[in-house]
Amino acid sequence: MLDIQKIRADFPILNQKVNGKPLVYFDNGATSQKPQVVIDAISKYYQEINANIHRGVHTLSQLATDAYEIARGKVQNHINAKHAHEVLFTSGTTFGINLVANGFAAILKPGDEVVVSHLEHHSNIVPWQMLCEKTGANLKVIPMNENGELIMAEYDKLLSDKTKIVAVNHISNALGTINPIKYMIDKAHVVGAAILIDGAQSVPHLKPDVQALDCDFYAFSGHKMCGPTGTGILYGKEVWLNKLPPYQGGGEMIKEVTFEKTTYAELPHKFEAGTPHIEGGIVLGTAIDYMNEVGFENIQQQELELLAYATQKLSEIEGLRIYGNSKNKTSVISFNIEGIHPYDIGSIIDKLGIAVRTGHHCAQPIMNFFGIPGTIRASFSFYNTKEEIDALVEAVKKAQMMLS
Known part of the structure; x- marks a missing residue:
């Protein structure tokens, strides 16, 4: 098992605030953060x-x-x-x-x-x-x-x-x-x-x-x-x-x-x-x-736990649809809220300090397959926590309420 707080201490950027809120970085699919040793x-x-x-x-x-x-x-x-x-x-x-x-x-x-x-x-x-x-x-x-x-x-x-x-x-x-x-x-x-x-x-x-x-x-x-x-x-x-x-x-x-x-x-x-x-x-x-x-077995275990937890919590939000439900999947969740453009959700939750990716993710044929302009993508790394996922869920609910 990883000592997550010890791991997080290796990444100085995770200590900062964005828009006055603690940074929650869920854009790891675009680029990961860098440890101090790097x-x-x-x-x-x-x-x-x-x-x-x-x-x-x-x-x-x-x-x-x-x-x-x-x-x-x-x-x-x-x-x-x-x-x-x-x-x-x-x-x-x-x-x-x-x-x-x-x-x-x-x-x-x-x-x-x-x-x-x-x-x-x-x-x-x-x-x-x-x-x-x-x-x-x-x-x-x-x-x-x-x-x-x-x-x-x-x-x-x-x-x-x-x-x-x-x-x-x-x-x-x-x-x-x-x-x-x-x-x-x-x-x-x-x-x-x-x-x-x-x-x-x-x-x-x-x-x-x-x-x-x-x-x-x-x-x-x-x-x-x-x-x-x-x-x-x-x-x-x-x-x-x-x-x-x-x-x-x-x-x-x-x-x-x-x-x-x-x-x-x-x-x-x-x-x-x-x-x-x-x-x-x-x-x-x-x-x-x-x-x-850190160990790739430890990394996989941590990230799969985060994926399972986030899938469960986000699925409880009414009107939320997750795209990509493969039996073999890594720590990425792409989702939309019915009737709301993904960019609008992303913009609001950014004000709450949460970094996700919105858009077609340079994968337009996938979006065309589902008939959507894009998704909100939360991608997790081994230095992320369940508490951060809770913050994401609450932020999405707040954005949904503001935009509905």
């Missing part, structure tokens, strides 16, 4: 070892390079990648997905098929649409049901020898649905397709084992798991990363440059052009250390 690590980098990496022979450059590559090793161990060079530093999930989609432009031909799901964030839809427009490939969509679950029987029907890549999220950002990705990975491989998993919403809640999953690509962001913004990881199997062309050209990703021809560096540098977010990569390692110290 904040301190950012300052420590700039105070002690700030230098460019991989190029310098001077001491600071070597210290920074060592710290950066140690962080890569931490990520490798965390996700159980076979090789450190299969771990690419990126600016976030969106960058990782675009890197892969751009690479597949050299592989796809007209008539090939790309499969995504109805549950995807726009970042895992738009790059594939752009790829299909560029190559003449066709985009296929796995449908969903009223519970916010993907229909696996329909997924099976979509797969064929024309399928070249499947791109699906591990967990839906809008509904909290946990998708059966191991099944989906295995099925994709049967027809010879690669598969990319968008792990942006899963890494705050669980440790993905990429070898056990056997996924070809796994992308996630650092800022949703207590790390700095502008950081992320793309895992790719060595065989696939060697097949794909570089995403960007510039320094670091080259082996030799002449005006006649350029040859490219080995992995991972082939995909890491230019000066990276050095401090961010190093401190992402610090954030991973922190979350492992």
Whole structure:
């Protein structure tokens, strides 16, 4: 069991007031808060070892390079990648997905098929649409049901020898649905397709084992798991990363440059052009250390208790509907109050110090499926409490009374 008050003391932002009320932060699906150890690590980098990496022979450059590559090793161990060079530093999930989609432009031909799901964030839809427009490939969509679950029987029907890549999220950002990705990975491989998993919403809640999953690509962001913004990881199997062309050209990703021809560096540098977010990569390692110290089993237990409690309490409000009732779900609740726009609810409860997300959550196809403009989304982290959920419930009731 977690000592929640001890955990909360690690996050200085949680001590402040918003609009004169104690902050209740339920927008963790957008970004998580940062513990003091992460904040301190950012300052420590700039105070002690700030230098460019991989190029310098001077001491600071070597210290920074060592710290950066140690962080890569931490990520490798965390996700159980076979090789450190299969771990690419990126600016976030969106960058990782675009890197892969751009690479597949050299592989796809007209008539090939790309499969995504109805549950995807726009970042895992738009790059594939752009790829299909560029190559003449066709985009296929796995449908969903009223519970916010993907229909696996329909997924099976979509797969064929024309399928070249499947791109699906591990967990839906809008509904909290946990998708059966191991099944989906295995099925994709049967027809010879690669598969990319968008792990942006899963890494705050669980440790993905990429070898056990056997996924070809796994992308996630650092800022949703207590790390700095502008950081992320793309895992790719060595065989696939060697097949794909570089995403960007510039320094670091080259082996030799002449005006006649350029040859490219080995992995991972082939995909890491230019000066990276050095401090961010190093401190992402610090954030991973922190979350492992808390323990992902403890994190899951705390968050599932919060999800169950919030579901029960919110369901007692007359006229409230929860969207996304999958049997396998993480700590996200999307809901609306009958007859009231979600933005209006969000604006009022913000005045009471409660931070939630309102809108379509960059998942407009989901909202179109339900015939709504958006939802109010409360997304919980391990540092949240049942008392904060009580405050949310009372705030929603007050907003409902004011707007009815």
